[in-house]
Amino acid sequence: MQAFEMQSPLWRAAMETIFLADSPVGKAVLDRDYRYVLINKTLASFNGKSVEEHIGRTVQEVLPEAFPSLIPMLDQVISECRSTHFRITVEMPGGDGRQAEWEASYLPIRLPDGSVGGIYVQAVNLTAKLLAERALAESEKHLRRVLDSLFAFVGVLSPDGTLIQANRAPLDAAGIDANEVIGKPFWDTYWWSYSDEVQEWLRSACARVAAGEIVRKDIFVRMKGDSRMCLDFMLVPMRDDEGNVTHLIPSAIDISDRLAAQQRTETALRERTVLLQEVHHRVKNNLQIIASLLRLQARSASPAVALALQDSENRVMAMSLTHQLLYERTDFSSLELGAYLKRLVGSLRDAHGRLMERIRLTVDAPDSGLQIELSQAVPVALVVNELLTNALKHAFAPDCPGTIELRAAAVDDGISVTVRDDGCGLPADSPFAEGSTLGFSLVTLLTQQLGADMAWPQPGRPGATFVLSLPMSTGPI
The missing domain is CATH 3.30.565.10 (Histidine kinase-like ATPase, C-terminal domain)
Structure with a gap:
C-alpha cells in the first residue's frame, strides 16, 4: 500500500468511515508521538481493549510488552518516511502467557508540506486466523462425524446438481465408496442409475429446487446387490443471507419396513372386508330361508293367520335386504338410506x-x-x-x-x-x-x-x- 497524504478534515471524515466498517483486518492511525488517533474494533479487540481505551493513549501504554519490539520500526517510519512490513510474535494481552503471531504493515502518513504526520497501521493476527481455521476444520470434522452417525441419508449438491458430500449411511447401504459418486451429477450416481425415468425425474427435481422449490416423494433407489429400497426423499434449497440458492440438500429415510407393514395392513383389511361380506351374505341367506318358511306356512293357514305370516315375512325380508346391501358394499360403518328404500319398495x-x-x-x-x-x-x-x-x-x-x-x-x-x-x-x-x-x-x-x-x-x-x-x-x- 502506497503512502498517502493526510488532508484534514476531509481526510479524517473519510478515515472514520473506513474505520467504522466491519473488517477482519486490524487498522489504526498513530500520531508522531505514537498515540492512537483512530482504531477499528478488530485491532482494538486483538489488543484486548475497547476502541475508547485506545484513543489518546500511546502504543507503549496499550502494549507495554510488545512496545520494545515495535519501537524501532515505528521510529524508522517517522524518521525515514518509509513503509515497513514485518511479522512479530508477542504475548497476547491478558497476562496468561499466550503468544500471538502478527503480520503487520506500518505506512507513513504525509502532511501537505511533505512531512510525516503519523503512521497508518494495518495488522492481521495470524494466530487468531490459524485458530479460526483450525476451529472451522474441527467444526467440519465434528459435523461429518455427526452426519456419519445418522441413519438418515444426507448429502450436499451444488446448484447444478453435482454431488459434493454424502454421509456414510447411503454409501454403506449401497456398498460403494464416496469417490465413486462425489463430483458426479446426482442423477448419474449409483443409487439412481437403474432407471432412465427415475434419473429424468431427479434431473428435473434438481432444476426445480435450484429455482427455489421444495420436492418430496416416496421413491425407490438402488442399493447393495442391485436391491431396491423405498425412500421418503426430500430435496430442499439452501440459501445465503441474500436469499440466493447456494446448495441443494438431499435427505431421505428408509421406509421399506413401513411400506411392508402398510401392505400387511392392507392385506388384513381386505381379508376383514371379505370376512364381513361373507357374514352379511350368510345372514341374508338365513333370513331369506326364514322368510321362505313363513311363506310356505302361510299357504296352508287360515286367511287371518296367512296375513300375519305375510307381515312377519315382510319384516324378515326388510332385515334381509339390509344385509344384502351391506354385502354389496366395502364400507360396513354406514348404509345409504336412499338406495335401501328403493330396494325395499321393490321388495x-x-x-x-x-x-x-x-x-x-x-x-x-x-x-x-x-x-x-x-x-x-x-x-x-x-x-x-x-x-x-x-x-x-x-x-x-x-x-x-x-x-x-x-x-x-x-x-x-x-x-x-x-x-x-x-x-x-x-x-x-x-x-x-x-x-x-x-x-x-x-x-x-x-x-x-x-x-x-x-x-x-x-x-x-x-x-x-x-x-x-x-x-x-x-x-x-
Missing part, C-alpha cells in the same frame, strides 16, 4: 302382487348422501316396512286406487323419512292409534330405540302422513 311390490295394480307406490330419495349408521339400519328398515305395509293394508277401500309416497331428505338436524298416502285416513276409533296392534307397538319401540321422533297423523281426517325424524348421529344402539 314390497313383489310381495303384494296384484294389489300393486291399483295402488301406486313411489319413492323420492337420493341414491347417495343420506347415510345412516349400521346400528340404525335394521330399526329404520323395520319402521318404514311397518308404515308402508300398514298403508297398503288399511289406507284404501277394497278395489279403490290410491297413491303411497315414500320420501327421505336431509334436514338441518338429521334425516327426515315421510310415508304419506291419499287414502281414507285413520278413523277416530282406530285401534292403530290406540296402540293395540303389533305394528303400532313395533313402530313406537323402534322409534324410541333410534332416539328419533315420530309425527303421527290426526285420526278422522283423509289421508295419513307419518314423519320419522332421525338425529344426525345416535351412536351405538
